[in-house]
Amino acid sequence: MRLFPVLMKSLLLVCTMAFAMMAVAQVDVFDFETAEQEERFRQLANEFRCPMCQNANLTHSTGGVAADLRREIYNQIIDGRTDEEIEQFMLDRYGDFILYRPRLTVQTILLWFGPALFFIIGIWVVFGIIKRSAANSRGNEEDQGAETAAAGSEDLTADEQARLDRLLADKLANNPSTDDDSSDDSRR
Amino acid sequence: MIPELGNFSLILAFALSILLGIFPMVGAARQNQLWMGLARPLTAGVFVFLSISLAILAYSFVTDDFSVQFVANHSNSMLPLRYKLTAVWGGHEGSFLFWTWMLGGWMLAVAIFSKSMPTEFVARVLSIMGLISVGYTLFMLATSNPFDRALPLSPADGADLNAALQDFAFIIHPPSLYMGYVGFSVVFAFAIAALISGRLDSAWARWCRPWANAAWAILTLGLSLGSWWAYYELGWGGWWAWDPVENPPLITWLLGAAMIHSLAATEKRGVFKSWTVLLAIMAFASSLLGTFITRSGLLTSVHAFASDPTRGVYILGFLGLIIGGSLLLYAIRAPILKSEFGFGGWSREVFLLANNLILVVASAAILLGTLYPMVYQAVTGGDLISVGPPYFNTIFLPLVGILVLLLGVGPVARWKKTSRAYLIKQLSKVAIAALVIGVALPVLLTLGVPLTTIIVTVLACWVIFSLLRDLQSKIANKPDVWSGLKSLPVSYWGMQLAHFGFVMTMAGGCLTSIYSVEKSVLLDPGESAELGRYTFVFEGIEPVQGPNFIADEASIEVLRDGVYFRHLYPQKQLYTASNTPATHMGIDGRFFRDLFVTLGDARNQGAWSMTLYIKPFVRWVWIGTIFIAAGGILAVTDKRYRRFKVRQVQRAAPVTNKDSQPVVEG
Amino acid sequence: MKNLKLYIPVFAFLLLAVFMWRGLYMDSRTLPSTLIDRELPEFELRTLGEGDQLVSNTDLPDEPFILNIWGSYCLPCLQENPIFMSAREQGLVPIVGVNYKDRDNLARDWLDINGNPFTMNIVDDSGRYGIDLGVYGAPETFIVDADGVIRYKHIGTINYQAWEDEIMPVVRELQSAHAASASASSGQSS
Structure with missing residues (x-):
């Protein structure tokens, strides 16, 4: 009875705290020996995920572990460890979850090469369409079935269409800027 | 009593949606004028009852009615009025009601602005939107009712609105985002109506375009506002995190952009018909997917509402029905939509195809990255990986680069057939000028070669x-420049404005990533730190009192090149009701660069840690989006979209003869 | 056939929907431990209440034991305490505590008030050892076998259900394996 609102409120508190964590920017003040070290620190802290937060990198988390891990990265940079060593350190303890840039393994090949694969498939499809379209005569004769209204200006007969094309081609060759068809376009 | 009315109103909206989903659709199939005629009144009814529900929820907030659970969870008596009102969308249930109300709004708009469309078509479109509304209202009534009461023991005061949401941007970002996001249901309905009727002609495309462009332009603004808000709210200068909840609206935006380009070709040239329909379905699907991801707890995100698998299952079921059904309908009916062909190798159609290719690949890639951790976990039996900004940036940026490259050529290409020689003739000097100036500018300004x-x-x-x-x-052969510019159609200006905006956003985003600098310092009062040409003097801390928070406010004097520039007042806040901290940065935002300070913590003896930031060109990101949205809207203010009073011609059944007649002028 | 290609979107979507349905019931927040079947990381830290004397891995029990990460600030740890106390009273299994990012006096007070179920309490006030363990917040619990190899990790509060269904079965299995190898080696030596 009384317990329920209290529980709800604390649950809510936890949830809002989790979100509100993000609204509080944290500030570490570390002393670096060189600007390059500071840059490395920022890059690394950006690439590691905070293990306890709701999806934030180490730079942008206020969680306790995040602060500890940032300090650890700082210490290791000062100690002279390389980026790879630091990354391996994190991997050994927290697993792949902690890397925002997934490692390339057998299981992530589809992830990393998927987009390129999509692109290649897409190019293949597009070329197929272009080839098919160029092979077709303009004004598809098979355009029937559900077609009822005119599609643009294809309400001309084939002869008229050919004449129009010739005229347009002439105009194109002589004076491209007066091609009304394209100036009236609204490609958006 | 009043919240119960709100609930009842919601039930009525649900009931009317069911009627709307059934009668006009069946009426269209049977040519029953009466049933088809019910579409508009039923739509109005749905909208009215949704509005009443929303108004009552807002009223409950304003009157501090903490017996309503949702109000108790997201409001507080000390909350300023404007946030009490906007808290309506500060949590899952209320925001979903708001979302549904937006759907009602779009439905009403379609009902009003569709006089030039055949009754049958309008009936189908509104029916489809009614069916969507059925799903949404049922979801609320079954799993997420904003009017649930917290009786018998309602809290004396509420838990307060999340501190991060008590901000001006929260007043405008969700409304614009939802409005754009939901707007894609209109084009979706148009597409399904086309599939059902088997009719997709240039008239259809002409009706469709204003709706598509409007939804997309508004979504542009919604996304942009979200980005801007994240930027100044979170305090570390980031404006896009590739978060699993941010990505779906971006996917919708990309697919929407592909769709409006494809639609342009369909309208002008009668090509890509079934592809445009598929894009419309996919764009809407991605908006439903976004709803699902945000509200089901499927993916971990800072933005996600409290997760609940039951809700997730429901939304997934709804998703499956609507999208699975639409895609099945597409597979079956698409062959009926015959497109024109006959365009050559370097025509504008081809460049639009390339545009679509890139946008769709980008969408697919972002979806892949967003859902991959989930798939990985399922397939490996429990291992977790993370896919974050390093992945998305690596994949997305090259695609954008290619798109921008094509953007220089596409608008110049002619419809149907363009000779390569023509393109070279038009653009060779442009290419050279771009190379020369594009290289000279950074080299001269930075005295280096930043690749x-x-x-x-x-x-x-x-x-x-x-x-x-x-x-x-x-305008070359016009008498003078001014008459030349005036002679260009508004839609042309829209296109160029939007493209320009896109380039501005991309340039701003890239340059700010390259040239932003920041520095974290620990300062005693009186101490200063330097960053770039600016000196930041920490003058001291003062406690301030807000309406529902207390804060420590720092006074920072900023000098530029040693000369006084201005003061900044960053705050470290504590919202008293919820006991949550927040930061408020002190920011100087200008066209060419932003300057800001974020407070950290108090350390020993009055010293405070803080971070100083200089972010060049970051405003271009959002200013560019304003141009994009403006251009998108402008492109469809063309007269040919606004002829309402046209003679309607009814068609009894699809015509199969070869003769085609112009049906509707304009 | 062209028509078959049109069915690709539907099937792709259905596949996606199946994954997402499964995904709803997966817990994507609890990190699986990378230390399973690996030796407990080395440490040399002081203990709670024993002054500045340092202990290390060699001071850990020679039998299977439980390693519990806790702090006086941690509310769920309070909920686990009775279960651990009863385990101690029954002599079921030794429980070693790691007092994580806490303050000695607060920790000692907590133990005084609530009872001390730990045979030994290692102090990790900086959280550095927690990093080696892959800890990201108390409470977390490891089950370690007699050779110092981590065999199981439980993240979050251990309630009675978890204790009976998850923890104790592993503990018993390790204990019987340990007893078996102990008797085997003692059998050999005679």
């Missing part, structure tokens, strides 16, 4: 110069 910057400036110059060149060639 990434050069790529950005060359590409930006390429598009802008191409834009100018196209402008120039179009």
Whole structure:
């Protein structure tokens, strides 16, 4: 009875705290020996995920572990460890979850090469369409079935269409800027 | 009593949606004029009852009615009025009601602005939207009712609105985002109506375009506002995190952009018909997917509402029905939609295809990255990986680069057939100018050879110069520049404005990533720190009192080149009701760069840690989106979309003869 | 056939929907431990209440034991305490505590008030050892075998259900394996 609102409120508190964590920017003040070290620190802290937060990198988390891990990265940079060593350190303890840039393994090949694969498939499809379209005569004769209204200006007969094309081609060759068809376009 | 009325109103909206989903649709199939005629009144009814529900929820907030659970969870008596009102969408249940109300709004708009469309078509469109509304209202009534009461023991005061949401941007970002996001249901309904009727002609495309462009332009603004808000709310200068909840609206935006380009070709040339329909379905699907991801707890995100698998299952079921059903309908009916063909190798159609290719690949890639951790976990039996900004940036940026490259050529290409020689003739000088200036500018300004910057400036110059060149060639034979510019159609200006905005956003985003600097310092009062040409003097801390928070406010004097520039007042806040901290940065935002300070913590003896930031060009990201949205809207204010009083011609059944007649002029 | 290609979107979507349905019931927040079947990381830290004397891995029990990460600030740890106390009273299994990012006096007070179920309490006030363990917040619990190899990790509060269904079965299995190998080696030596 009384317990329920209290529980709800604390649950809510936890949830809002989790979100509100993000609204509080944290500030570490570390002393670096060189600007390059500071840059490395920022890059690394950006690439590691905070293990306890709701999806934030180490730079942008206020969680306790995040602060500890940032300090650890700082210490290791000062100690002279390389980026790879630091990354391996994190991997050994927290697993792949902690890397925002997934490692390339057998299981992530589809992830990393998927987009390129999509692109290649897409190019293949597009070329197929272009080839098919160029092979077709303009004004598809098979355009029937559900077609009822005119599609643009294809309400001309084939002869008229050919004449129009010739005229347009002439105009194109002589004076491209007066091609009304394209100036009236609204490609958006 | 009143919240119960709100609930009842919601039930009525649900009931009317069911009627709307059934009768006009069946009426269209049977040519029953009466049933088809019910579409508009039923739509109005749905909208009215949704509005009443929403108004009552808002009323409950304003009157501090903490017996309503949702109000108790997201409000507080000390909350300023404007946030009490906007807290309506500060949590899952209320925001979903708001979302549904937006759908009602779009439905009403379609009902009003559809006089030039055949009754049958309008009936189908509104029915489809009614069916969507059925799903949404049922979801609320079954799993997420904002009017649930917290009786018998309602809290004396509420838990307060999340501190991060008590901000001006929260007043405008969700409304615009939802409005755009939900707007894609209109084009979706148009597409399904086309599939059902088997009819998709240039008239359809002409009706469709204003709706598509409007939804997309508003979504542009919604996304942009979200980005801007994250930027100044979170305090570390980031404006896009590739978060699993941010990505779906971006996917919708990309697919929407592909769709409006494809639609342009369908309207002008009668091509890509079934592809446009598929895009419309996919764009809407991605908006439903976004709803699902945000509200089901499927993916971990800072933005996600409290997760609940039951809700997730429901939304997934709804998703499955609507999208699975639409895609099945597409597979079956698409062959009926015959497109024109007959365009050549370098025609504008081809460049639009390329545009679509890139946008769709980008969408697919972002979806892949967003859902991959989930798939990985399922397939490996429990291992977790993370896919974050490093992945998305690596994949997305090259695609954008290619897109921008094509953007310089596409608008110059002619419909149907363009000779390569023509393109070269038009653009060779543009290319050279872009290379020269694009390289010279960064080299001279930075006295170095920053390769990434050069790529950005060359590409930006390429598009802008191409834009100018196209402008120039179009007004070349007009008597003077002014009459030439006036002669260009509004839609042309819309296109160029939007493209320009896109380049501005991309350039701003890339350059700010390259040139932003920041520095974390620990300062005693009186101490100063330098960053770039600016000196920041920490003058001291003062406690301030807000309406529902207390804060420590720092006074920072900023000098530029040693000369006084201005003061900044960053705050470290504590919201008393919820006991949550927040930061408020002190920011100087200008066109060419932003300057800001974020407070950290108090350390020993009055010293405070803080971070100083200089972010060049970051405003371009959002200013560019304003141009994009403006251009998108402008492109469809053309007269040919606004002829309402036209003679309607009814068609009894699809015509199969070869003769085609112009049906509707304009 | 062209028509078959049109069915690709539907099937792709259905596949996606199946994954997402499964995904709803997966817990994507609890990190699986990378230390399973690996030796407990080395440490040399002081203990709670024994002054500045340092202990290390060699001071850990020679039998299977439980390693519990806790702090006086941690509310769920309070909920686990009775279960651990009863385990101690029954002599079921030794429980070693790691007092994580806490303050000695607060920790000692907590133990005084609530009872001390730990045979030994290692102090990790900086959280550095927690990093080696892959800890990201108390409470977390490891089950370690007699050779110092981590065999199981439980993240979050251990309630009675978890204790009976998850923890104790592993503990018993390790204990019987340990007893078996102990008797085997003692059998050999005679």
